[in-house]
Amino acid sequence: MATVEGTGSGEKGQGGETSVTYYRLEEVAKHNSVKELWLVIHGRVYDVTRFLDEHPGGEEVLLEQAGVDASESFEDVGHSSDAREMLKQYYIGDIHPNDLKSQSGSKLLVILDFPHCGRCSLRFPVSLLHSGKQILLRRPC
Numbered sequence: 001m002a003t004v005e006g007t008g009s010g011e012k013g014q015g016g017e018t019s020v021t022y023y024r025l026e027e028v029a030k031h032n033s034v035k036e037l038w039l040v041i042h043g044r045v046y047d048v049t050r051f052l053d054e055h056p057g058g059e060e061v062l063l064e065q066a067g068v069d070a071s072e073s074f075e076d077v078g079h080s081s082d083a084r085e086m087l088k089q090y091y092i093g094d095i096h097p098n099d100l101k102s103q104s105g106s107k108l109l110v111i112l113d114f115p116h117c118g119r120c121s122l123r124f125p126v127s128l129l130h131s132g133k134q135i136l137l138r139r140p141c
């Protein structure tokens with residue numbers, strides 16, 4: 001496990017300090033029972049131990065995903081936005097960047113337009129590692 005300090009807002013005096021705890025996949029894998037059940041959804045780690053009894057889809061499906069990346073099964077079910085909102089309360093940290101799957105197939109094309117300047121429009125592909133991080137961009141002119 002590693003904890004990394006980062007600035008949430010990047011603005012001075014706005015109190016945007018955040019701290020992220022990173023977990024290796026092998027550590028997540030150890031929490032695979034009803035006593036302690038962690039799973040990974042989209043690069044984020046969730047401790048759903050106390051949710052086992054409450055999950056509307058039953059505890060069995062959660063146990064099947066115990067200690068592993070459950071992103072695909074989570075999405076296959078087509079969980080509601082309420083379900084996605086619930087995730088927040090079980091979030092305990094992010095997967096360590098070294099353990100994130102290479103997502104070469106999922107690139108995002110960023111297009112920046114600068115209305116004040118007729119010459120400047122930037123297009124560049126970026127790789128999506130995980131959400132929640134800040135990207136700083138510098139205006140070209």
Ligand code: HEM
Nearest residue numbers: 046048056057061065070073074077079080082083086087
């Ligand atoms: C912390 C993670 C999860 C949360 C917060 C969660 C939450 C919910 C909620 C609120 C529902 C009710 C329907 C809805 O609102 O979408 C539901 C249903 C269900 N969930 Fe999850 N879920 C989680 C993980 C999973 C995972 C990993 C699976 C794996 C297959 C799963 C399978 C199901 C199934 C099969 C249903 C029933 C769908 C139905 O009856 O139509 N869930 N879940």
